[in-house]
Amino acid sequence: MSSRAIEVTVCPNGPFLIRGAEQVIDVEGVAHCTTRPVVAVCRCGKTGRPPWCDGTHKLL
């Protein structure tokens, strides 16, 4: 697992899917550890659980 390259997938009208990352740094510089092998990072800026996607983009 640790040798896997970090991979970012852009979902149209949705989040970034990120595989292989251990941390995501938010806009305020705070590091958030990933707790799953693939995480969804908010791209619309409206999530209630930053930096993670919570599906809010579907309401915009």
Place this chain on the structure above:
Amino acid sequence: MRLPPPRGPISSSLFDYMHEGPKAASSLIVRICEPSNALDDADLQIALWSLYELHYRSFDDIDERWEWDPTLLAVRSKLEDVFERALHHAVTDEVAKQSPQIQANARPCERDLASRFFELVNEFDGPELAKRIQKDASAEQIREFLLQRSVYHLKEADPQTWSIPRLTGPAKSALVELQFDEYGDGVAGRTHAELFAITLREAGLDSTYGAYIDEVNASTLAVNNVMSLFGLHRRNRGAAMGHLAAFEATSSLPCRRYAAGLRRAGFSEAAAHYFDEHTEADAVHEQLAVRAICVGLIDEEPQLEADILFGALCCLVLDARQAAELIASWEFLDHHAATMQTQNAVDAQ
């Protein structure tokens, strides 16, 4: 878990057979007549659920070899025919009531599947259970919701695991990636089923597998049975993945509301945690399920597109029926409580 009590003639003769052995075998199938609406028929649904359960954790009071008993498989096949016909009718009727856009997206076409799929599930009109739970459901009503949901969530992800050997290529890899997360990413105690068991215990409910099977509604049994119907038959692999994708794509936003509702009604942080986890996890899973699994599957097998859409619609229709039955039971109880209060006030005068 022991076999549940029967709920009518089908489950009664079936459970007699499962307890006592082949003497009643020939009479089993002829006893099954088609109910007017199989989706609402608790007898048919509990019989089918019990036959499917032989493939999961089975029952303490019957022989494990019943799993592959030819008579029981023949009974299951008959019940599945009835159930599948009812599903097709319900989906056709429901799509006809929805907007023209939903009707267009419910059929295969050239436009990319992912965009159409998200439009279909986002705009499908159903009862607003999540908003009710967020805003005004009582603690008792939320407990009833958790109880109904426990039948699935205590075996969460298991019916979809049947599909892994039926897929190939990128769709298979994506399904395994999704299931790995459902099962807690390899960390013992973190499977989603175990997280839901914590929620049940924190809410003062029994987290034993099958604890409430005697009490749950026909619509709850149907929600569970459809996943086994799709998962246990290779021919339904498209429907299984369409169902999974619709389930995941209708989870993240409602789970955020459920978590807020549990906190508002005074449940603990530990009780709400399951729904916090699903707000985040299912925002990942919906992308995997729609873009990697369903799109991956039709890249390999384009003829499965209609099945994927049918599976998705079965998920939306059955979840809506379950939500409507739950809300109706709350309203019945509210009405009953109000009538009792009025009566008590009259009596007091």
